[in-house]
Amino acid sequence: MSWILTLMAPILGGLLYGIERKLKARMQSRQGPPLLQPFYDLFKLSDKRPMMIHSFHAAMGIVHFAAAWVALAVLFFGGDLLVAIFFHLLSAALLIVAGYSARSAYSRIGSTRELIAIAALEPVLILSAIGFYLHSGSFEVSAILNAPPSLLPSILGFAALLIALPGLLKKSPFDAAEGHQEIVGGAEIEFSGRFYEAVYTAKWLDMIFVFTLVFLFGGNNLLLGITLAVSAFLTVVFADNATARVRYTDMVRILYSVAFVLAAANLIVGVVL
Amino acid sequence: MLVVLGFVSIALPPFGVFFAKWLVYEGGNGAGGVTTVILLLFIAVGSVALTLLYFKTIGRFLTDGAAQREKEDYRYLIPPAILGVLLLVFALFISVAMGGFFRETAADIVLNPVPVWGDKGGIILPFGQIKLWHILAAFFLLGIAPLLAAIFRFKGVDRVMPYTCGERIETDAYSFYFDPAGKIESFANLLSLVLFLLVILAGAFNL
Numbered sequence: 011m012s013w014i015l016t017l018m019a020p021i022l023g024g025l026l027y028g029i030e031r032k033l034k035a036r037m038q039s040r041q042g043p044p045l046l047q048p049f050y051d052l053f054k055l056s057d058k059r060p061m062m063i064h065s066f067h068a069a070m071g072i073v074h075f076a077a078a079w080v081a082l083a084v085l086f087f088g089g090d091l092l093v094a095i096f097f098h099l100l101s102a103a104l105l106i107v108a109g110y111s112a113r114s115a116y117s118r119i120g121s122t123r124e125l126i127a128i129a130a131l132e133p134v135l136i137l138s139a140i141g142f143y144l145h146s147g148s149f150e151v152s153a154i155l156n157a158p159p160s161l162l163p164s165i166l167g168f169a170a171l172l173i174a175l176p177g178l179l180k181k182s183p184f185d186a187a188e189g190h191q192e193i194v195g196g197a198e199i200e201f202s203g204r205f206y207e208a209v210y211t212a213k214w215l216d217m218i219f220v221f222t223l224v225f226l227f228g229g230n231n232l233l234l235g236i237t238l239a240v241s242a243f244l245t246v247v248f249a250d251n252a253t254a255r256v257r258y259t260d261m262v263r264i265l266y267s268v269a270f271v272l273a274a275a276n277l278i279v280g281v282v283l
Numbered sequence: 284m285l286v287v288l289g290f291v292s293i294a295l296p297p298f299g300v301f302f303a304k305w306l307v308y309e310g311g312n313g314a315g316g317v318t319t320v321i322l323l324l325f326i327a328v329g330s331v332a333l334t335l336l337y338f339k340t341i342g343r344f345l346t347d348g349a350a351q352r353e354k355e356d357y358r359y360l361i362p363p364a365i366l367g368v369l370l371l372v373f374a375l376f377i378s379v380a381m382g383g384f385f386r387e388t389a390a391d392i393v394l395n396p397v398p399v400w401g402d403k404g405g406i407i408l409p410f411g412q413i414k415l416w417h418i419l420a421a422f423f424l425l426g427i428a429p430l431l432a433a434i435f436r437f438k439g440v441d442r443v444m445p446y447t448c449g450e451r452i453e454t455d456a457y458s459f460y461f462d463p464a465g466k467i468e469s470f471a472n473l474l475s476l477v478l479f480l481l482v483i484l485a486g487a488f489n490l
Contacts, residue, residue, distance in 0.1 A: 069432030
């Protein structure tokens with residue numbers, strides 16, 4: 011099962027991305043693209059003339075995708091949650107390195123914003139993982155899934171993660187790192203064709219990764235886990251539609267003053283009380 | 284090359300960056316009570332500050348053409364090359380080292396048994412484990428892939444100029460958002476000094 015989930019992850023992610031685009035369009039009273047549009051995009055990208063600004067930059071896009079896939083594999087094989095988060099952050103870090111290596115102001119500013127977003131999001135992710143540990147007594151995903159649901163005992167941690175989700179997925183209001191109308195996609199701007207395909211698919215894997223984290227709050231209650239993941243997905247799509255992008259400084263302020271405080275409170279409640 | 288080797292040395296498992304943090308997080312949970320809360324919050328925020336510092340340097344290296352063109356005498360490569368080889372050896376055989384020498388040495392220092400075991404090429408702690416394939420994957424993604432990417436070139440791919448909205452300007456944007464950090468530099472220095480002294484005092488009085 012772990013193998014199948016890991017191998018199917020890009021396809022599941024593509025479908026999820028297709029559903030998101032469709033849902034977003036319907037929220038805006040539009041027809042929206044077909045459900046399989048992300049896959050049509052992939053075919054189109056693979057047909058494009060191969061171009062790159064330099065080899066290192068292009069290769070980092072592929073390694074970024076590989077790291078995102080490894081992060082998911084750690085989760086699906088029931089591995090250590092902290093290790094999975096490490097690979098997820100490594101994936102983001104590799105895209106930042108790629109962004110810095112391009113001689114483009116948009117790419118470099120996007121990379122720096124991405125870095126600042128990580129600085130605000132990483133503590134929340136780590137503290138959420140510690141919340142799982144406090145409840146299940148282990149960082150192993152397999153142990154967390156065998157323990158009773160941690161939603162109520164770690165409700166503050168869940169709230170913190172929910173607030174951080176748009177940032178992790180670069181969705182509005184925390185999409186300053188991409189800022190299409192402002193910095194033209196940030197660190198991703200210089201990728202094209204098959205190299206952009208890797209970056210594009212990594213986004214799908216990121217979606218699966220973060221909603222799997224939400225799913226873990228259901229513990230051994232599969233139905234609760236699925237309900238939480240679907241609810242979180244709808245919340246993120248709604249927030250993306252209904253909110254405007256905040257400045258990167260406000261993003262850091264909001265994430266530290268609300269999400270981090272909630273995650274820290276969850277830790278205090280779990281350890282001290 | 285020096286910079287790349289340097290960063291590889293602080294990034295590779297099992298000593299570098301996230302893997303070192305992993306050991307501290309897992310170990311920190313064993314402390315219990317308020318100590319655990321303070322420890323974990325400090326690590327969570329402190330590690331982020333450290334990541335920013337790394338990237339400030341990486342950003343400078345990748346965006347500064349002069350730094351990339353700089354040619355050093357090959358002898359400067361010897362110490363980091365030795366370090367790189369040792370890291371490679373320790374990363375691949377961490378299970379043996381951690382399960383034997385490191386654990387015994389650490390136990391002698393803290394005067395208590397250290398709950399770390401090596402198993403099938405990985406590391407086991409009471410709350411979780413790093414498997415061999417995690418170490419190998421990190422090793423490839425952090426060390427080998429960037430080095431290969433820096434050395435080899437894609438064939439049959441056209442090279443193009445970056446997109447600049449049609450403007451021909453040189454930019455120096457890598458540290459744009461770090462500049463405001465200068466305002467809190469004195470405070471950060473003072474805080475780190477106080478924390479450093481606290482570590483010495485805690486060690487001296489066995490707290």
